[in-house]
Amino acid sequence: MIAADVSYLCPDTAEEAVDAWRRHAGARYLAGGTEIATAARRTAAFDLRACIDIKRIAEANVHEICGGCLRLGAALSLSDVAAGDAFPLLGAVLRGIADRTVRNRLTLGGNLAGLLPYREAALPLLLADASILTIVPGKGEIPSARQERPLREIFDKRLVLAPGELVLSFCVPLDAPEWPWSHYRRTRTGEVDYPLVTTAMVRVGDAIRFAVAGAHPYPFRSDAVDALLTEWFAARGTDEENSPPSAAQNGPDSPTAQGRGGLEAIIAALGPLRADARASAEYRVQLLKNLIRAGLEDLA
Amino acid sequence: MKELSGIVEIVLRVNGEDRRAAVRPGDTLLRVLREKLGLTGAKCGCENGDCGACTVLLDGKPVKSCMVLAVECEDAAVTTIEGLRDHPVQQAFAEENGFQCGFCTPGMILNAAALVDAHPEPDDAVDREWMQSNLCRCTGYEGIRNALAAARKKLAAP
Incomplete structure (x- = not known):
């Protein structure tokens, strides 16, 4: 109450x-x-x-392919988006958030615009270079106006919206669901818990894109990290190993890991990692090293 | 556009009956069910969306009623444990001792009833993922798991 x-x-x-x-x-x-x-x-x-x-607003409830994109309404529940399975990576990420009965209510827009720092639903959308449709309240005689912009343009650690701006939907390019993808989520206790680290990775041709939640106090994607991962991924054929080293077989100091644009450089490019009651920054570094290796193996 | 403020009368479709209640827009569905309609089956546990003791079905989907405003539900069908009326899942929980103190039981049963309705075929991964929404502080999960399996058998029987 x-x-x-x-x-x-x-x-x-x-x-x-x-x-x-x-x-x-x-x-x-x-x-x-x-x-x-x-x-x-x-x-x-x-x-x-x-x-x-906003649940009665039709355009906040769209779940359809139109105009060359997959449009997902901000008021769709995470369960409904995941069940649609039109974007497998998004579905996999959403199924890790909270628990099922919460996901039956929690919405796509709410996850991105909420107060909690994880905002895991942002990861696939950032990787897909999705766009976001919003409506901005009018002022005086100026009427309200819709704006469709790249999500990355207005996602700086969180959605940066004007006062009263309402998120209506997200638009995912139709080729994005076809990209090879990888997703890992690690928690401290059971599966229903906030993430220590959630990673999402896609391969677009030879390029790798990577996004992470939980490692920082906000979701993270950076072109610099993508470039380093792409370089490391491309260099795998020049190493004795024919794929990125597995965490089980090679430590972070192994020659392969230290190769061109190696794992240490990737971790450094992620910047300072979060330390809290759930895990130290050092622990998150080790988790990330393992999950980045695993992700690249999935995409190889 | 619907606008409500102060104390308003709403009509909720609960367990197949129209029920009137005078509520504030800030009242959660859980509180209205318990304190206005006398339906105390949904339990007030954490009121934070963690424990699942307050689970009810909203248009057939399990939700945590502590996280839903009653005024949001005027166009929906609400089912509480009182509305299941000797459902096979209830019978199975009783027969298999799928409870200890019983506080989590209404939420567990409603979630399990929605599960067997949505997924009639048993699937351990789906069952596990689905039932993780509810916590049993007595840790009586073995009995709950047995009850779910028994309910599936009852429902599968010709």
Whole structure:
């Protein structure tokens, strides 16, 4: 039960939603509500005066191929997106988040725009160079406006949105689900836990793309790391081993690992890693080394 | 556009019946079921979406009712443990002692009922992944697993 007196608004269109946000100070958009319901109940500092339920907005519920892309509504539950299986890597990542009954409510937009730092659903979307459709509230006489932009343009550690901007959908290029992919998720305790490290990797021709959650206080993808991984992946044929070394057979100091653009350089390019009660930064480094090797083997 | 504030009367379709309740928009489905409608089967455990004791079915899908606002559910069908009415999964939990203190049992049974409905064929990986949504603090998981297997047998029998 939320102690604060909140209003509940249920618009039928995106325009009505952003207009409601303009009219109600302290309003938040609600789709699955998994975070809002718990945060508002536990934390007096969580300012909530109105919930704008976006579940009735048709374009926030699309799950279809149109216009040369796979369009996924922000209000789709993680269970529904994963069950669709149109983007296998996304499905695999989503099935690792929370547990099934939470995923029946937690939405794609909510996972990316929420307060928790993991935002694992962002990984496949960042790797796919997906775009994001939003609607920005109008000001004065200026009407509200939709914007479709590359996700990477507005994802700087988290979604960077204008006040009142509402995420409507994500657009995944149709070739992305066809790319070879790899995904690993490691937790401290059981499978239902926040990730110590979640890795997602794809191979686009000869190029490797890599994204990780849990290793930093935000999801991470970088062109520099992609370039190093691509170089290391390409160099595998020049080594005595015919594929990237497996963690079981070769330590991080092995000659193969130290090859051109080797694993140490890749880890260094990831920057300082997170240290918290779940795991030290050093532990996460070792996990990442193992999972990067495993991922490259999957893609070889 | 629907707008609700203050204390409002809503109609929820619960266990096949229309039930009226005066609620605040901030009231969770769990609290409304228990405190307004007298349906105390859904248990208030963590109220944080972790334990699954408050699980109910919303349009047939298991959800944690502590994370759902009651006002969101006016167009949905809500099923609580009181609405299962001697479902084969309930019978199996009783026969196989799929409970110890019983606090988690309503949530476990509703999740298991949704599981056997969605996946009639047994699959250990699916069963395990599905039932991870619910915690048993008594750690009575062996009995729960046996009950799920027994329920599947009951449902598969001609």
